[in-house]
Amino acid sequence: MELCDKNASELAVMLRKGDISSREITDSVFKRIDEKEHAVNAFITQTREIAFKQADLADSRFKKEENVPLLNGIPVAVKDILCTKGVRTTCGSNILADYISTYNATAVEKILKAGAVLIGKTNMDEFAMGSSTENSAFGPTHNPVNLEFAPGGSSGGSAAAVAAGEAILAIGSDTGGSIRLPSAYCGVAGIKPTYGRVSRYGLISYASSLDQIGAHGRCIEDCAILLESICGHDKRDSTSADVKNPDFRGSLNKGVNGVKIGLPGEYFVEGMDVRIKDQIMEAVTLLEKNGAEIIDISLPHAKYAISAYYLIATAEASSNLARYDGVKYGFRSKDNIIDSVTMYEATRSEGFGREVKSRIMLGTYVLSAGYYDAYYLKAQKARTLIKDDFDKAFEKVDCMISPVSPCLPFRLGEKIADPLQMYLVDIYTVSLNLSGLPGMSINCGTVDGLPVGLQLIGKAFDEEMIFQVGNAYEKLAL
Numbered sequence: 001m002e003l004c005d006k007n008a009s010e011l012a013v014m015l016r017k018g019d020i021s022s023r024e025i026t027d028s029v030f031k032r033i034d035e036k037e038h039a040v041n042a043f044i045t046q047t048r049e050i051a052f053k054q055a056d057l058a059d060s061r062f063k064k065e066e067n068v069p070l071l072n073g074i075p076v077a078v079k080d081i082l083c084t085k086g087v088r089t090t091c092g093s094n095i096l097a098d099y100i101s102t103y104n105a106t107a108v109e110k111i112l113k114a115g116a117v118l119i120g121k122t123n124m125d126e127f128a129m130g131s132s133t134e135n136s137a138f139g140p141t142h143n144p145v146n147l148e149f150a151p152g153g154s155s156g157g158s159a160a161a162v163a164a165g166e167a168i169l170a171i172g173s174d175t176g177g178s179i180r181l182p183s184a185y186c187g188v189a190g191i192k193p194t195y196g197r198v199s200r201y202g203l204i205s206y207a208s209s210l211d212q213i214g215a216h217g218r219c220i221e222d223c224a225i226l227l228e229s230i231c232g233h234d235k236r237d238s239t240s241a242d243v244k245n246p247d248f249r250g251s252l253n254k255g256v257n258g259v260k261i262g263l264p265g266e267y268f269v270e271g272m273d274v275r276i277k278d279q280i281m282e283a284v285t286l287l288e289k290n291g292a293e294i295i296d297i298s299l300p301h302a303k304y305a306i307s308a309y310y311l312i313a314t315a316e317a318s319s320n321l322a323r324y325d326g327v328k329y330g331f332r333s334k335d336n337i338i339d340s341v342t343m344y345e346a347t348r349s350e351g352f353g354r355e356v357k358s359r360i361m362l363g364t365y366v367l368s369a370g371y372y373d374a375y376y377l378k379a380q381k382a383r384t385l386i387k388d389d390f391d392k393a394f395e396k397v398d399c400m401i402s403p404v405s406p407c408l409p410f411r412l413g414e415k416i417a418d419p420l421q422m423y424l425v426d427i428y429t430v431s432l433n434l435s436g437l438p439g440m441s442i443n444c445g446t447v448d449g450l451p452v453g454l455q456l457i458g459k460a461f462d463e464e465m466i467f468q469v470g471n472a473y474e475k476l477a478l
């Protein structure tokens, strides 16, 4: 096994024993990138030179310091939606194709302080709008499991990089499922924490009340290592929660004996692939055999989730994306400009891709006078009902299990022409963002060689429980 195929937790032990160096790991990762990247296209920007410098610094830190952070010397890829000082941040868009930030996002700052090695910026759907990474202005990412298939989105580049050994860990962002879906489709693990757990400072906004940063890794423990190092209160993000720093790794080995797991009836209905249902139920039975108590629960307003999500997300996006006007950031049209309105128009028409433009139009429409009450306000009311359903169900259970996606990974090109089909892929993931809850995607086997993802849903600020159950399942299923 090459070093780039090993988990961060194993590499951390080897580094501490002096068996290997960070330079060797970094070298192994870039060798894999050289072999596979032309086919996978997980990265928009690679940071090879920076990476080797950081690797050498990490190696010298082991000699100089005691209690070096676990992330020290580990190669991490970062979704291209997080600002990185001096390294371009495109958000998958032509409108930011040459944008270089003057500061680091808090999450980036934290992993760099911990000694992580930055491998590069990963591919994504433009402004994180999509479920397949096909909406990138830099070409689609291919699923390393089968290159003809989409990796899921929008953090498809991050999940694919981890799956292909082109990174050990990766940071993603999740507004409606963008960490969990690609993790499921690429057969890796991923977690979107509670809203407010990770600072959004330096995360390019899509829909601010839903956006959250999280982690991809090849196992649950690796996700815990990365998430622990990026969370925490940050006064530069007024929505970041001032709660005590969690101990995710401390909860990993507590097992499932006596844990109450809810199964939402509404999530296992017609329309989903029965092969996925069977696979999930097999996992549920395994947990039950090992002492978990399985309880049927109901989330009666689940059916409104997709509609509420796509109204709220597009409304917020239309406002957030107003800032790309050819003046403040990045691209400006070279058209014959006669006044500022013409310049805005030309810049935005050329700079944004099709999906982003259609969402800006939809979002502007639902916020406009006369339609606000009928759409936006109604969606916010539905959001409250969806959250109340979870609150009620969580009186009876410690966590919940559902599929991540109603369908198996799909082929590149298969759904891109039909937005509704694409939006429906998010049916099990968006409710968590609407409610601010943490969710984890864990691989639970394959169907026809394609990975199936199981979603664990936790109470707000109780990621420990999903790490506990997720890790227990991973060990039992091995």
Ligand code: GLN
Pocket (backbone or CB within 6 Å): 128, 129, 130, 131, 153, 154, 173, 174, 175, 176, 177, 178, 179, 206, 313, 426
């Ligand atoms: N697929 C969803 C969307 O397009 C979710 C994307 C995300 O989580 N960033 O909005």
